[in-house]
Amino acid sequence: MTAARPFLAALAQRGLQALIVAVIVGIVSFAMMQALPGDAAYRIAAGRYGYDMMDAAAAEAVRLELGLDRHWSVQLFAWLGALAQFDLGRSLVYGSPVVDEIAVQLGYSLLLAAGAVITSLLIAVPVGVAAGMKPGGVVDRVTLALSVFVRAIPAFALGVVLVLAFAVQLKLFPVAGFRGPEHLVLPSLTLGLGLAAVSNRVVRDAVVDAMAAEWQLFARTKGLSARFTVLRHVLRNASLPVVTYVGVQMAYLIEGVVIVETVFAWPGIGHALVHAIFARDIAMVQGTALTLGLIYVALNLAIDLACRGIDPRTRSA
Amino acid sequence: MTDFTQIDAMPPARRSWPRIRPARGLGFTLLALLALCAVAGPDLVGQDPAKQSLLEARQPPSADNLLGTDHLGRDMAARLLSGAQLSLSLAVLSVLTAGLPGTLLGIVAAWYGGWTDRVLTSFADAVLALPGLLLVLMLAAISPGSWWALYAGISLTLWVEYFRYTRQRARIVMAEPAVEASRLLGLTPGLIIRRHLVPEIGPGLLTIAAFGAATAVTAVAALGFVSVGVRPPTAEWGVMMTELLPYWREAPFLILQPVACLVITVLALHLSVGGMRRP
Numbered sequence: 023m024t025a026a027r028p029f030l031a032a033l034a035q036r037g038l039q040a041l042i043v044a045v046i047v048g049i050v051s052f053a054m055m056q057a058l059p060g061d062a063a064y065r066i067a068a069g070r071y072g073y074d075m076m077d078a079a080a081a082e083a084v085r086l087e088l089g090l091d092r093h094w095s096v097q098l099f100a101w102l103g104a105l106a107q108f109d110l111g112r113s114l115v116y117g118s119p120v121v122d123e124i125a126v127q128l129g130y131s132l133l134l135a136a137g138a139v140i141t142s143l144l145i146a147v148p149v150g151v152a153a154g155m156k157p158g159g160v161v162d163r164v165t166l167a168l169s170v171f172v173r174a175i176p177a178f179a180l181g182v183v184l185v186l187a188f189a190v191q192l193k194l195f196p197v198a199g200f201r202g203p204e205h206l207v208l209p210s211l212t213l214g215l216g217l218a219a220v221s222n223r224v225v226r227d228a229v230v231d232a233m234a235a236e237w238q239l240f241a242r243t244k245g246l247s248a249r250f251t252v253l254r255h256v257l258r259n260a261s262l263p264v265v266t267y268v269g270v271q272m273a274y275l276i277e278g279v280v281i282v283e284t285v286f287a288w289p290g291i292g293h294a295l296v297h298a299i300f301a302r303d304i305a306m307v308q309g310t311a312l313t314l315g316l317i318y319v320a321l322n323l324a325i326d327l328a329c330r331g332i333d334p335r336t337r338s339a
Numbered sequence: 340m341t342d343f344t345q346i347d348a349m350p351p352a353r354r355s356w357p358r359i360r361p362a363r364g365l366g367f368t369l370l371a372l373l374a375l376c377a378v379a380g381p382d383l384v385g386q387d388p389a390k391q392s393l394l395e396a397r398q399p400p401s402a403d404n405l406l407g408t409d410h411l412g413r414d415m416a417a418r419l420l421s422g423a424q425l426s427l428s429l430a431v432l433s434v435l436t437a438g439l440p441g442t443l444l445g446i447v448a449a450w451y452g453g454w455t456d457r458v459l460t461s462f463a464d465a466v467l468a469l470p471g472l473l474l475v476l477m478l479a480a481i482s483p484g485s486w487w488a489l490y491a492g493i494s495l496t497l498w499v500e501y502f503r504y505t506r507q508r509a510r511i512v513m514a515e516p517a518v519e520a521s522r523l524l525g526l527t528p529g530l531i532i533r534r535h536l537v538p539e540i541g542p543g544l545l546t547i548a549a550f551g552a553a554t555a556v557t558a559v560a561a562l563g564f565v566s567v568g569v570r571p572p573t574a575e576w577g578v579m580m581t582e583l584l585p586y587w588r589e590a591p592f593l594i595l596q597p598v599a600c601l602v603i604t605v606l607a608l609h610l611s612v613g614g615m616r617r618p
Contacts, residue, residue: 042468050477057481170362174606176557178564179598182580186591277472284565296565299480311477315469 029330036323043315048105051308052098110312111305113298120309124291128313131279131290134213135317137206138275139268141214142221147264149218150225151257157230165222172219177278181212181285209286213278217271224267228260235259262332269325276318366610373604376420377427386414388421388574397590409583409593419600421574426559426604429490430552436490437497438548442540444498445505446532449513460506463499471496475558476567484570493558497551504547508540546612553608560601576601 067080104111110120153162175183188208232238233256241251280292287293291310298306381388391411398408407415448456466474478492479485512518512535521531562568563577571578576597583594 039464039468042465046465046469046474047477050481054477054481170609171606174553174609175602176561176605178561178577179580179601182584182587182594182598186587186595273470276470280473280476281561281565295476296567299476299483299567307477307480311473314473318470318473319468 032326033323036319036326039322040316040319043319044105044312045102047308047312047315048102049098051304051311052101054302054307055101055304105308105312110309113303113306120305123294123306124309124313127289127291127294127310130288131283131292131314131317133206134209134283134288134290135275135279137210138213138217138278141210142217142271145214145218146222146225150222150264151229151252153222154226154229154233154260155252157226162226165226169219169223172215175216176281177212177216178281178285180216181209181282184208184212185285205286205288209282209288212282212285213275216278217274221264221267221271225260225264228263229256232256232259258332262329265325265328265332269322269329272318272321272325275321276314280314362610363613366607366612369603369607370611373423373427373607377423379420381414381417381420386417388413388417397586397593407590407593409579415593415596418574418579419576419596422576422579422597423600423604425569425573425575426556429486429493429559430555433490433493433497433555434548434552436494437551438501438544441498441501442505442544445502446509446536448502448506449509450528456506459502463502466496466499471554472558472561476562479562479567483567486569489559489562489568493555497554500547500551501544504543505540508543509536512536512539549608549612553605556601556604556608560597 064081067084071080110124112119113123149165153159153165156162172180185208238251238256241255242248246254279290280295282288283290283293284296291313294306295310295314298304298310391413392408400407409415409418444459448459469477474496475489475492478495479489482488515535518531518535521535559568559575560577560580563575564580565577566581569575569578571582579597580594583590583597587594
């Protein structure tokens, strides 16, 4: 019982966060709807039946059906009520259900996010370990300077620079869109570099701490080789702060997905969100923003669970 | 933020990051130069950032146009300076409107505790439920192209960090015997805050402010870049990047200019507080 409680508490906390995400996204989308210029009934009727097929009668029917003539506060509750039943509505531009659109985009976004995290770990772990084994050494200083520099380049600017360098000058990778695995390289590298710029320092700190710990000295004293000690003990102990930090980076990852997908015309949720905002397709804005917010919560929950897996001490704490 | 308990347990020389000594100096110098550019604005090069001339489109740098001209023949240097004005003033404003309420509310939450603390903390947690840029994007989308929506969104997102930091530090300071004694002596809250709290949170707040300003500059450019924030023809660095993107093959040096401005600004802000925040 005592062992199970923190797990349930973590679950409940993330559940509450998911609820808050839904309410914020719902309210902001509703405000967006209210702020639209012109008559919403005409706009929706035009989206539904096409601009040639719609007239005042069609708009009136839409108005009655959706209750657009009610007071805004009543409409807000109706709006949030629909959201509570997972009714995301239809895209005002494409006319198809928002859920169908998102189901396609979600896979692309998760693919990009996974590519970014894997790229960042492939860069950050070796670099961080190399810097952490000799604190204050040349590797440590050079990687710190590089990290500071890369950290200062916003994700979309980094994307543009990488496109200029790899796609236009060297002609190594395709610039935009998605037709094959080679299209994944530049977007993942863009996001992965940004993530690695900070996480390599976390790896470095964790390795320095682990190397200075008494159990490390004990492991060496009892005759284990330096190589075995690092692989078996130092890396496992160092991985906890690193995984925790990957959780902190999820915000950067989600923000990055939105912007980087737009840079590379990647057919994911972030790209769809930006397009929907531009086209004033509010049903799509709400659906995509909600999905991104919920992915953020789910990833955080996954990190919570991963930490429990790595460190038994966190399970009963 | 720095976790002092952890650091004390470690030998300081091994734990701390190597210093890049000239970094802060470089950061301040760059910041001063940028501020100068922003204050002077397009007058510095004596060109109108909005004046088009299609006959002189995409010219290389010359005596008249120090950094060349863009696809509509507008002077690049003047446009970059105008962009610096917009970005830096928005950064300074949002630091003020996020920093002051954030810090004060943090002190209030720590001082009163109880329900006040719970309500304020829940509000901060609600803001943090979504990734910051997503929230700014949504709020800016309520009235697209509006400078005010953008500014309000950025401030609303940034105040939380000041609040959380101040609240956490203030709670520790409030629990110190010296502060307890001062309260029992009947010293005014103002005096206690000045004497005990300000020296404790000052440097940390400065770091948050620099990183917050960098976040604001980045957010404005990112939203401008994806056509949700500031609208053309306003000379804003992100908007300029979008406008110049189609010409990267013919004139890559054009699009690299707003990119460089953005990177230099963020770098200067980061360096001025020591390069990188310990995660």
